[in-house]
Amino acid sequence: MRTDFKNWKPLNVSNIVSLFSEIPITWCLAGGWALDIHLGKKSREHSDIDVIILRDQHQAAFQLLSREWKVFKAEGGVLLPWNEGEYLAHTTDVWVSKSHNSSWAFQIMLVDTEDKNWIYRREKSIKKPVNELIVRTYDGIPYLRPEIQLLYKGGSSKIRGKDFDDLQTTLPILTSQEKEWLSSSLLQQFPQGHPWVAYLQKGI
Template sequence: MRTDYENWVPLTVSNIADLFSDLPITWSLAGGWALDLHLGKQSREHSDIDVIILRDEQESAYDFLSREWKLYKAQDGVLMPWVQGEFLTDTTDVWVCKNQDSPWAFQVMLVDTFENQWIYRRDKSIKKPLNEIIVWTNEGTPYLRAEIQLLYKGGSSKVREKDFMDLQTMLPILSTQEKEWLTLSLQQQFSEGHPWIGLIHKYDKKEH
């Protein structure tokens, strides 16, 4: 078990691309870096770096990464070693480092799918075709679609200041369809309302 949650020296985007390019699974960058790749520039400092893989492909990822990396599953606020042969059915977050004493290098987030659909774990009625959740940079680096990443941020039980800042940064470049999907998804998850919905509507009115 490790408790040094702030002990990060994250890999770069190009490091991640080089590492995962040899892995024949569906993967993409996520988190704040995914938004910055969509933006085309770095908008703020990033304390970590996240990669999304499909839960069904975790065994291939484990076999490949465990050759040179130590993998820790995050479950109920505790980081425990992910051991060979263990299939993670509920864990969504894996922390990765070189050895038990080295800083964290990146996180792997496991996403659920069903019949070629990405399933949003906080509200399983929200879904998208798998072939529509990833976008590629001109250099060929895959990243999670901006509106999906913003849903993960806004749909969290604890929306952080940086998440709100990310929304404000992304609003000017989101398409009408992307904003509509994000709004509808937030309305679906939060039937009592969500503060971001009003912000998106307010921005649209200001622009028009």
């Protein structure tokens, strides 16, 4: 069991691309790095690095990662070893390090799908086709669509300062369709209203 959530020495984007390109699954970069890749520049410092994979492919990822890495599942406020053959039906976060006590190198988020659609776990009526989940750079780096990444940030129970900063940084380059989708999705999750909607609707 580990509780050292702040013990990070993250891989860089190139390291992640090299590692996951060897695994025959659908994956993409997520978090603040996904937004910066979309921006085409580094807008702030990143203390970690996140990768999204589909839940129904997570055991294939385990088989390859576990050869050189130690993988832990986040459950109940602690990080527990993810054992071979164990299906993670409800876990959403997996943390990866080189050894049982070395710094965290990257984090994996498991996302659910149904009938070829991605399902937003916080409000399951929000969906998108899996093939619309990912954008690629000119040199083929896959990253989570910006409006979906911002939904994960804005839809959290605790919106951090850096999440609002990411919204403000990304907002000028979002298309009207992306802003509209994010605004309507936030209102779907929060029918009583959401503080980001006013910012989004100004530019729609």
